[in-house]
Amino acid sequence: MSLLTLQKLTVARHGRAVLNGIDLTVTGGEFIGLLGPNGAGKTTLLRAALGLLAHGGHSSLAALPAGERARRAAFMAQGRDIAWPLPVERLVALGRTPHGRSPADAPAVERAIAALGLEPLRHRPATELSGGEQARALIARMLAQETPLLVADEPVAGLDPAAQIKVMQVFAGIAGQGRAVLASLHDLGMAARHCTRLILMDGGRIAADGPPEQVLHAGNLARVFGITAWFAATPQGPVFQPLDILTKELP
């Protein structure tokens, strides 16, 4: 089942196309890693797809009324704003906002707290946590929304290795339930190991789209990132390691 369809999605800023005719379909069961260098348009794509940004073309989610959209897709923004010292459990419970008040709220919040291992922190004011702990609380908030599609902008940036793996496994598990996750990522190794599909962006366009071993081949890496890398299927699963910078102009 398609959870998100983008047709010729375009965003222009000051007359320059930041996003240029994106076509994309996200179906249940997929954990999609959105890759690309800084400024490739990853954040713009995610925000426009959710209708948070004025855009041209069509997004199936942006076309929905705000309340309905919030029950179909949850979003974790790149900026990790927490304005007030809310206790962690109440911050996670904010994810239930689109559902009104329902008896499903408390169990959903508990599941989200358990999934991210936040039990020891649940009564602590969220603003007093470390950056990584705050990110985990915000991911739990997104999980508590219990939507078919999760959209996350650099969810694992700043997390310790164990927490990164944990989050990637949680996302893969969600895809395993027939839901879907669309997350922008900078860690290509993590993406190669956990995602079912990768989308490589460059200059506001999709440069490659497919399973990890197909997208992360040497030609794409050289053209988009200007790097070389080592990528192999091992008995421990796919392993990807960036090696060197190709273009000598870069410092």
Add this chain to the structure above:
Amino acid sequence: MSQRLLLGALSALVLALFAGSVLIGPAGLGPRDEVPALFGRGDDLIAMVMQEIRLPRAILGVLLGASLGLAGAAIQGFLRNPLAEPGLIGTSASAALGAVLAIQTGLAAAMPLGLPLAALAGALVSVLLILLLAGSRGGALPLILAGIAISALAGAATSLVLNLSPNPFAANEIIFWMMGSLADRSMLHVWMTLPFFALGAGLLLACGRGLDALTLGEDTAASMGLRMGRLRLALVIGVAALVGSATAVAGAVGFVGLVVPHLLRRAVGASPSRLLPASALGGAAVVLAADIAVRMLAPGRDLKLGVLTALVGAPFFLHLIWRTRGDGA
């Protein structure tokens, strides 16, 4: 402390202070005369004092305090900034300008509600201006900038009126009015304020869930179904109705809208929606207490309410800043 317990305790405090405000005054009567007189029994003169001087003053104390506390909590929640105060969107400065013009032109003396009605007109103009200036799309920043510009303009116009005032008595009256007071108000003022209070309180209390969602930023809140444009409209109209009517009846009473939400934030677990009713009750308690204090501290001198709230509020605010500095925040 649970939310219900907190609201119960604050309500009890407001009730006690309301009773105190009704029973304390320069006439030096005892509660045995005062309580029956409140219901029109006993001596006619005492009944008049109770029903037409003390009662409206106490009711206005509640309305003024609740307005400032609620508006302060709402605007801090919306702007996600604990230093925001209800005057920020320019309503109080514009209402004050309306009032000043009414005093200067003699409108205030010509009809009983001339001054508050002119102040309300000033507030309305500021709301229309801010909606025009800040545009229809959500964001908080254009709202702050437009509010600062409107405040500055209204403040300059008020200064101009004072500057060019040919009549020293009018200038004197303007200055005293601007200090803020609840003395010598009537039930007419209460009836005039009530509809604005109901409108503003209704709009702002309904913003609670939206303000909670906004804790996580505008994008995340929007992704959870919040319509920023609508929230901002409700907030501007709600704050303006409360602050405009409060300024119209009482003049400028500062620091209540800034300090009260601060005081109660920890008690409500920092939740913006829970802070709204708590801050309304807290504001009512503070203004009632301050209004009792001005009568007891200097009975014959007509100490102004706004002077006292600023005098107590500012050092208290400094103390709060001192404390948060210790938290490293």
